[in-house]
Amino acid sequence: MTIVELSPRMLRRRCIAMLALLPAVVQATPPPRPTGQKLKIGATLHPYYSFVANIVGDRAEVIPLIAGDANPHSYQPQPDDIARATKLDVLVVNGIGHDEWAFEIVKAAGRKETLPLIHANASVALIPIGGDPNGAKVVNPHTFVSTTAAIQQVFEITRRLGELDPDNAAAYRRNALAYAGRIRELRAQFMNRFAGMDLSSFRCATTHAGYDYLMQEFGLFVSAVIEPRHGVAPTARQLAGTIEAIKKADVRVLFAEKYFSSGLAKPIEEATGVKVFALSHISGGPYTADRFEVEMRENLETLAAAVDYSRK
Structure with missing residues (x-):
């Protein structure tokens, strides 16, 4: 039997050809909305509600997933949360440790395969918890207690909403730029104070x-x-x-x-x-x-x- 050595270029081509034969990854997609109906966007945490509300303005509806006075750090899903999840078109999540209960709600609502999730931290440079007494390198999920990471999340949310709602994508981008500008201005004021x-x-x-x-x-x-x-x-x-x-x-x-x-x-x-x-x-x-x-x-x-x- 003759053994044929493949060049790196030929190997890449073979790999690409094989990947093309694999089944496509199925992503959750929301059910079709009636014409003219606004996108219903869920938010797991208060900062994400603020981010989304400023991004969409009056072009979409923003719905908190849990009550405002609930403690998100030790939250137990309630029947009303599950009912709200059944009506959403998309849900914005922290996804790195601050709202694990949201995934329980989505599953209980039977929306695991049909509710798109926007992971706000997808483009954020994550850091471990500082000063942890156990010395463990645990990812810190509090990216929203920040201005720089908040801006990164705003743009990630905007990008994903534009994919789900292309008719309003341009308006979302304009609103996001204006909102991010205000957050940058806030940061600059205090940068000057610390200088x-x-x-x-x-x-x-x-x-x-x-x-x-x-x-x-x-x-x-x-x-x-x-x-x-x-x-x-x-x-x-x-x-x-x-x-x-x-x-x-x-x-x-x-x-x-x-x-x-x-x-x-x-x-x-x-x-x-x-x-x-x-x-x-x-x-x-x-x-x-x-x-x-x-x-x-x-x-x-x-x-x-x-x-x-x-x-x-």
């Missing part, structure tokens, strides 16, 4: 690993994650352990989530001498088009105040 500051000695701890994307935008890093469990009030024993961990971390600033840690600030400050600053995960309250911009501005003001405090 010239010596941030090399800034050390902070957080009660949850939700701020790494925000910190890296301004050259800041999290020294320690004190209590990675989120949305769960600590017991007296856990609080004592948290206080001890803060002392060991040798930090002057602690960032806590504003919706779940309001009662912890005073005892922690009294016991450790650190200053507690509250940041938002943008994960609770009413769903509004301006929620991301409003709460990100508050977060950036808080970050600037914390940096000023640490330099005194």
Whole structure:
């Protein structure tokens, strides 16, 4: 038997020919919509509601998948969520650890094969959780607590919506450019405030690993994650352990989530001498088009105040 050596070019051609014989990958596609009916776009998290609402304007309907006052970190799907999922044309998801319950809802609604999912983070450069006490390289899913990663997600969502709704694709792109411009302007304002500051000695701890994307935008890093469990009030024993961990971390600033840690600030400050600053995960309250911009501005003001405090 004669053995024939194939050149790299011939190998590539053979591979391409073989791939052409494989069955095409079937992607979920929404059922046909009646002419003139607006696209129904679901959103799993508050920031995604804001992103989509600004992208589509009045050309599509944006539907939150779960109630605004639900805690997305420990959420259990409800019958109303499943009912909403049956009516959607597409669903925007985080898809990297912050809304795993959404996939349960889609499956329970019988839409696993028919509901297109837009993975907002498809084009985002992901980073591991900073300061994880276990040293594990776990992907940080909080890409929406950021301006740079938020803009990347806005454009990814816009691209995918344009594919699903080509008649409105041009309008979506125009709206996305205007929205991204406002987010860039917000970031630039605070970049100017941080310019010239010596941030090399800034050390902070957080009660949850939700701020790494925000910190890296301004050259800041999290020294320690004190209590990675989120949305769960600590017991007296856990609080004592948290206080001890803060002392060991040798930090002057602690960032806590504003919706779940309001009662912890005073005892922690009294016991450790650190200053507690509250940041938002943008994960609770009413769903509004301006929620991301409003709460990100508050977060950036808080970050600037914390940096000023640490330099005194």
